[in-house]
Amino acid sequence: MRIEITRAGPLATVQDAGRHGHFADGISASGPMDARGFARAGDLAATSATAGLEITMAGIAFTYTGEALKAGFSGGLFTLAINGQAKPWDAAHSLADGDKVEIKPGPLGNYGYIRFAAELDVPKVIGSRATNLIVGLGGFEGRALRKGDALALIPAKPRKPQPASPPAANEGPIRFIWGIDADQFDRKTLNAFTASSFTISTKLDRMGVRLTDGQGVFSTARILSLVSDAIVPGDIQILGDGTPIILMRDHQPTGGYPRIATLISADLDRFAQLRPGTHVQFAPVTVPHAQALLKETR
C-alpha cells in the first residue's frame, strides 16, 4: 500500500499526536494544528494508526496503490473528489487500487487531515512521526511533502468504530488565561486587549500566527526584552514592534518577548482554523473554567 503525491499545497506534513516531553532538548512537540480535526479523521477511519497527513488551504492530490483501504477526511471544510467524482468532506471513504484523490480549497479552515486505516511508514524520530518544520525533524525526511513523494503504508490494527467526536463549535471570542508577563503591561493596555478586535494576518504557519492590531492596542506599549522563559502553544507574545503573535505547534521552546496571555487548550484548534482576514476577539477565563471546557471537548 502506498500513496504518491501528484500535487502538494504548501506545508503539507505528516503529523501524529506529537513529540511531547522534549522541551529541555530544545524541541517543541509539533503535532496537528487542529488536534480535534486530526482525531476526528482517525475516528472516521476507525484506525489505531498514529500518523496522518495535515494539509493546508490549497489542498493536495495523490494516487493510492494497494488493496481496499478506508480513509477518514476531516478538519476545516475542503472540496474532495475521488477519480473526479465529488465526495463529502468530514467523512470516511474506501480507497481502491489506482484511486486518484483530489482535495481542493473549501469554504472553511486552514488545515485538513487525512487518516488511513494503515500506518504511514515513516520512521519514528525521538519517539514520534510528527514533522517539526522549524528543526527539520521527523515526518517525511523532516520536510513538507512535495509532488512525486511516495509514502508507504503498513497494516495497522482496526479500532472498533466509535462515534467521531463532533467538530468544535465555531462561535464567540477566543478565550485565554492571563499570561506570565501580563504584569509588564499597564492597565490601559490590558483593558484594550480584551475590548479590541484583531485580524488574522497572512503571516501564519505552524510556528505562529501574526495578528494585525488595527486598533493600535500595542502601538504605544513599551516592549521590554525579558529573561527568556518556557513557551507553550497558544502563548500570545508581543514582539518589539508591537505585533502580537500567537505561538503554535512548532513554536520555539523558549522566548524573551513578553507573553500577555495564553489561549486555552479548548480554543486552540478553533483558533488555528481561522483564516487570514478573520476578525478575532479575546476573552479572559479562569484556569478552572478552561480546564472544565477542556474536559467537555475530550
Added chain:
Amino acid sequence: MDDLRPTLMPLGDSALLVRFDRRLDMRANGAAISLARQLGANPPNGVGEIVPNLVSVLIRYDPGVTNFATLAGDLRLVLFGLGADADANAGAHHVVQVRFGGSEGPDIEEVASSLDMSVADFIAAHNANPLRVLTTGFAPGFVYCGLHDEALHLPRRQDVRAKVPPGTILFAAGQTAIAATAIPTGWHVIGQTGFRNFDATKTPPTKLHAGDTIRFEAVS
C-alpha cells in the same frame, strides 16, 4: 533560598511556571535547577514534563489528573525544603574543546579589544573557571553556560547573523553558548567545537543538562 521568593503562576491551562526572579541571577538559576531535579526524582501526581529555564521551572501537567491549586500545594512543600546552591552544581562534568578565533571565530578580536584584553588573555580568562549549564532548550541541543566574571560581560552584537553552523561557540551577556544546530544569532561568534549536543537518532537526543559543569579547553 531564604531571600528568593518564588512565584507560582499558570502558563495556560495545562502548565504551571515557578519563577524565582525576573533577572538572570545565579542563585535564582540554581534554585530552578534544584527544583527541577527534585521534582524529576519525585514527580507530583499528574505531572508530564519538568523543564528548568534560566530562572524558572515549567511544569506541564494533565488537567484531567490534577489541577493548578493541588499542584501548587505539592510544589510549596518541595520549595520549603529546597537548598539552592548545594544541588545546583550536582550535575555531570564535561570538557568541551574549542578552536578559538580564525574564520570559525571571527568576532574574537573585537570581543577581546572591547574587554581591553589581548586575544590570548581573553581565551585564558574565558577558560579559567568551569561554567554551569544555566539552561537548555532554546534550540535543539543548545546550551547557555555561565556566568563569567563581570570583567567578561559584553552585550550582544547590533546585527544578527542569519545562520551559524552546528558547533559554533557564542559569547554575550556574561555567558558562553554552544549551538548544536544551525541557528540565527546576535551573539559574538568566538570559536567552533567538534562536540555536538544533539543527535536525533538517539533518545534522549542531548547529553548536557541544566546544572552540568563545563570546562572549556582551547585546541588548535
